[in-house]
Amino acid sequence: MQTSYTIAMKYKNLRLPFLALFLTFISSAVLAQNTFKPKKDVLATIKKNFADADIQYKYMAKQFTDGRFPKTYHPDKDQFETSNSGWWCSGFYAGSLLKLYEATKDTALLTQANHNLKGLEKEQFNKTTHDLGFMMYCSFGNANRIEPKPAYKEIIINSAKSLSTRFNPNVGCILSWNSKPDDFLVIIDNMMNLELLFNATKLTGDSSFYKIAVAHANTTIKNHYRPDFSSYHVINYDPKTGAVKEKKTAQGFANESAWARGQSWGLYGFTVTYRETKDKKYLNQAKGIAHFLLSNPNLPADKIPYWDYNANNIPNALRDASAAAIMASALLELCRYVDKKDGQEYFNVGQTIIRNLSSPKYKADLNTNGGFILKHSVGHFPAGTEIDVPLTYADYYFIEAMQRYQEFAQ
Template sequence: MKITKILPVVFSLLLVSPVFAQQKNTFKPQKAVLNTISANIMDADAQYKYLAKQIKPEEFPKTFHPETGKMENSNSGWWCSGFYPGTLLELYGQNHDEALKTEADRIMGVLAKEQFNTHTHDLGFMMYCSFGTANKLQPKPEYKQILLNSAKSLSTRFNPTVGCIKSWDSKKSDFLVIIDNMMNLELLFWATRETGDSSFYKIAVTHANTTIKNHYRPGFSSYHVINYNAETGAVQEKKTAQGFANESAWARGQAWGLYGFTVMYRETKDKKYLDQANNIAKFLLNNPNLPADKIPYWDFNATNIPNALRDASAAAIMASALLELCRYTGKTDAQTYFKTGETIIKTLSLPTYKAKPETNGGFILQHSVGHFPAGTEIDVPLTYADYYFVEAMERYKGFAGK
């Protein structure tokens, strides 16, 4: 990779962004919700200690099947491997329970080798949610090196002709990119800040720009998968893998986009990304198929609504994204986003979604949907639902100065 140093003036320009001017919005967290969050964090601490007992030393929790009472775990190469240590660390940051930090350190020792994995686009999920969280809590040179190696590995999947990072390896004529990949760009921004090497930054921006151009429909819903020609960059297919249909709005995919473009604005201060995030948010929040409790159906166009399954993971991602986006946008939208994030936290805290202690395999939330068309991870707990739920609660507490 060619090393290009970012001029200091670039960083100084980023510091005088409109984001700070827009933080005049006053948000008033409800005391009752703050109390609920405190209880949730205590319960989650106990749950994750219980969850730690359900896995073998080299395993990562994947899901739990309530109908059979069986755990399903994975190895470190599974795209969700970073969420378990990430959640442990986020909880540790809230309650300082050393047992959580000890378990996170142990499992990150198993995960560390994935820093050299060049066969996945999910290194942001895997390594930034884990080692990135650890480095925020307690910076260490070894964490930074692992993260930098991860960013380098992720960058090898970038094709400048296509203008994207490849998501899934496939036949040579395909170059598959999924909307989920927006979530892995934060790692690249971190790498540029840490090293001054603008190559990572340029890859992230190019990928995001290509995604705006090709993934989004006029109404700001997103396709799940775009298949490009690797040699020409031409779009060959627009389709789904995990959604209901090629032209449907798969709920978690819409949430990934919302979160991803919010991060893009935070990291670049480029208004086009703020506009994109706002437009995605309005597609979601104004959608006639979004239930009043703000927990979306697994696909906004599922044909059996209102009897379609809900997806707690999509809701948790939405809540976390909205509780950041509300800091950057105009007052009216900001209040809507804040209140929606608050509503999602309140709903997910109810017994319908929040599991009882030492049930649900040790996961915090119930009722997520992984890959409905494939018949896998349907109406089960998922590690990323827990991760973004905890993150959303942290962000809500931040408005109260906690």
Template sequence: MKNLRLILIYTLTFLTTQSFAQSAQNKKLFKQAFAEAAAQYKVLAQNLPADKFPKTYFPKTDKYEWSGSGWWCSGFYPGSLLYIYEQTKDQATLTEANRILKVLEKEKFNTSTHDLGFMMFCSFGNAKDIDPKPEYKEILIQSAKSLASRFDPKVGCIKSWDSNKNEYLVIIDNMMNLELLFWATKITGDSSYYKIAVTHANTTMKNHFRPDYSSYHVINYNATTGEVQQKRTAQGFADESAWARGQAWGLYGYTVMFRETKNPIYLKQAQNIAKFIMSNPNMPADKIPFWDYNAPNIPNALRDASAASVTASALLELAKYSTSKLNKAYFKEAETILVNLSKAPYHAAQGKNGGFIIEHCVGHIPQNTEIDVPLTYADYYYLEGMKRYLAWK
């Protein structure tokens, strides 16, 4: 019995030592990745027109695609610059972030989009923490007001896309925009923002998810009655398939819901979504998912590194709120994803990929756009995931 106890002690000591060594090695890898990201984003900044935002890049033709400030991804470029500055103290990245934030600021009045969380909280929300300025508070409060204007109590959701008169379209992506509303209530004391976020999350939890906790992409509500009249996809393979990035949005969104409310129903929802993702039989060994978990040509389907980066960042936060067994499982899954995103074929070589960091992302296959290219949100959540890993105790 004594010998058995000694063996167990030696085994646990060996495994713990290995774990610490692996963690230290990964932290070194991620610190280097931040340094490389600073160099990459200088390439991107040098090519960026003064009033535009990065959208994607086509390596085969060496062509960029830019957007205006009203595009839903406009907040990711300044947000990524700020994450890079926070880790590297590279002054050029902060200078560029401050420049592009001024171009973005006018979107605080934009009431035609549900994506103000992505646009304004991933940018100005990071800026208020990393490089605070008094005006950021006003900008974000106005952004929250604009976002809240799209809420309809009959439906119980913030409208995503404007469409026909009798349609009220809500997409799973919208869960990512609720964090801005929670912040607004904390800062202003106005509970209406909090109530809108909770109502939207509850309605989405009721109608967007299947029994296995995979998510529909789009719910079409009746604009008059609030009843569900259609469940479908837009960017996925089929109405009943599990679009990979949609699952990641849901995982991240309900993890934030638990953080902000401490309501255990949201923790359970996030954990169930995580189980669907992590135990999916079509998940590749390197944990970078196919663009849709039900894509017809698996294992030859395209991977979506953007879905992987969102998932990794979400799992690292979810791990903090979970029991020891789940904590370790979520951490290990996120660690594997981030390590694999930090090397070929997903991590671009220095000076390549137009200055973007991550390769092999999928935007919208049904519309034949942004297919197997870099995307700004893949970079953003990859950087966020590494930041969370480096801060892990």
């Protein structure tokens, strides 16, 4: 039987937008072959989680003023922390509201999301950050999907244009962190921003966005990954030659360790890249990362990772709910693209993570936790920031994972 990939190769000379639409149709037929049976109790738990999240996010809306964006909550100080619109997490709040609106049909959530989006609009022209995918696609991408508007489309396209200015063809990557002129720092997180570029090609027919995303993914496979499919956090390139100068792990335990959230970013990013290209090398990369994670002797039985898979105080190391939520969401998409055996494993782990994040250990009581759904995430452990606190992206990907799980019941 022909797969969507082999069919795509036959039609590789088609213009990209048409090819993308064509592959969407073909891949739908392929995805239909891999169906998994969700558990009734998990579906009931998800329904309750969404109802509770509705209450939580209305409570959260009372914690900050206009023009600010939720960042985290410090339970030891009973202190809610916000950011301006330029912070890399600024798009997750609106994105979570929009996804919760889809789940609950509570129009108050949509109203709040639309209000918050207005303060984010100016970031479409921000060329100083690589995080525009997080900021603008998790927000306006969802908004345009739910209520398509020309203004949303324009914002997405402008954001992709801004992101594209950070691409260096000598390196084959998008610059992550601004640094010295002779350094070119790229972090694994940047794989998450490629979805914005893929979407911009669909919206415009301009293949340059697509080509930048593919180049970045290819370079990341080549240089970010070790033979066991674990990832460094940061690669420092020579911007003139593209040569690798340094490999390190800034937010992890050590340069050669596997920082948990970074591993989840990679898993998610390469799953998206396979979805958008149907190139099997990205599927194989995602499968390799999944194998590293799921067979890792330091992955706890409840599948909620320690903040680093090589932390020095396992089993007493802090867990990272955000790494778990991202991994669950990625696996609940990846399971659709692989054979039945691997797919069932990915589905089961995603299900297990949802179960455990829904437990009182990780899920906050109503009208507590600053309004965030999940507790116990880790931002930047070595820097001593956002340690064992709720984080906006933990909630966002937890909501997304639950939505993806529900889709198997439809």
